[in-house]
Amino acid sequence: MTTQFLVEQIRKKESFLCIGLDTDLDKVPEHLLEEEDPIFAFNKAIIDATHHLCVAYKPNMAFYEAYGIKGWKALEKTITYLNSHYPEQFTIADAKRGDIGNTSTRYAKAFFEDLGFDSVTIAPYMGKDSVEPFLAFKEKHTILLALTSNLGAFDFQTKMVDGKELYKQVLETSQTYENSENLMYVVGATKAEFLKEIRNIIPDSFLLVPGVGAQGGSLKEVCKYGMTKDIGLLVNSSRGIIYASNGVDFAQAAAVKAKELQLQMRMELNKE
Ligand SMILES: O=c1ccn([C@@H]2O[C@H](COP(=O)(O)O)[C@@H](O)[C@H]2O)c(=O)[nH]1
16 A cells, blocks of 8 residues: 555545554453454454544554464454455554564565555664565555653663664664665654654654553644644554453444544644
8 A cells, every 4th residue: 555545545534543453362252252263253343343433453463373373364364354345444464573684574475465464563673684675565564663652662762872862763774774665663652752853853754653542642742743744643542442342332332432533633633
């Protein structure tokens, strides 16, 4: 998917919401456990109920890998369902991969070619040759971890390296990589106060912003400092939406939560 198409979808739906499919069998409604594939049944119901309110879905690989082959099959069914029924949705494999070039190439093939995701999250720590194999894919997006939403972000990401915070080095250096136009970045909603300086370095890049909802980040603050003329934001909420209810009404309850965020996003977009 091109960035231009993503921006058009955001304007059309008045939403830059990404729904995180962090599907945990300990949290899904009990009646679904009788289904042949409860993970897929849960995801399908959530997607069918919320697709008109969001522009992206982000399954986090941990929640699928945790169930072995069954989890991987449910992931494959979920991405196939999204690509066939809702091809306008931007899909993110939240995998946080990155390895020596030869290995990164295989990861890129797995997520972009075999599974057919539009984007994948990548840890930048191993540098240029670990990231460029992902960037080589046309109309696919590599979402580099810049400043994450967790407390541990302060262990390394904000430390000074050669007179500059490490996350700023990540932003600046990655912009020199081949095909850097295919880069997006993760910045946590809990770090909204850093967005002004981040925008000085990458004024136009799209940001994936997790951390509203369960982690307490503020959508308003994120928009105030992070929004660009082409929006430039995909704001993710996972638990806050998908576990709004664990009864038979779980999908409708998720839609209510998604609608709340979409209405706030509409307001922010109309401030432009
Ligand atoms: O900095 C980061 C990077 C990734 N995540 C992921 O986003 C979702 C957030 O889930 P919530 O339930 O809305 O808190 C989850 O998959 C994380 O692994 C992040 O939170 N922060």
